[in-house]
Amino acid sequence: EDQVTQSPEALRLQEGESSSLNCSYTVSGLRGLFWYRQDPGKGPEFLFTLYSAGEEKEKERLKATLTKKESFLHITAPKPEDSATYLCAVHFYNTDKLIFGTGTRLQVFP
């Protein structure tokens, strides 16, 4: 069964303390991997799409990378405004559905 697992569930960082979030998936053929940010009480907001192993995307303090089994969202020198839940979603080859992980809740303290 296709599955998407995110770790850690929650992460507390001091402002400026860089770290990484992980998204791993069981492989039945990856068509695309997506990262979203979700603020409390709001809908997810698109960040990145990755399609093939070795691909990287960057936006401000965020950088997403992809291997054959997992993706990382690297956060460099985070600020309190980066606090949110980060969701990973995968589109597998044998389906038209998008499967989401349960997310990593990030809190950045000043």
Place this chain on the structure above:
Amino acid sequence: EAQVTQNPRYLITVTGKKLTVTCSQNMNHEYMSWYRQDPGLGLRQIYYSMNVEVTDKGDVPEGYKVSRKEKRNFPLILESPSPNQTSLYFCASSPGSTNTEAFFGQGTRLTVV
């Protein structure tokens, strides 16, 4: 402004009373979908639509219906709501197939008592 609009934002209803949650997008997107979000379970897809008059089941379709009569609208219908359908619901649209970025609505928090 490009957006996905859901209504209502909050709804409390009683078991068995039919309800509809509306979803409309102004971006001319072909692909639309409904999700529910529950603590510890993440976002799970209920139904999706690749285009007008084309709908298909997601992972948790039981107890829900949808229709896609126009490209911009994709209502979610609960014919006989039950307490286990208490959840936070999101509508989303994408410009192409599943493999493109999705734009989400603000969510509808439904409580069934």
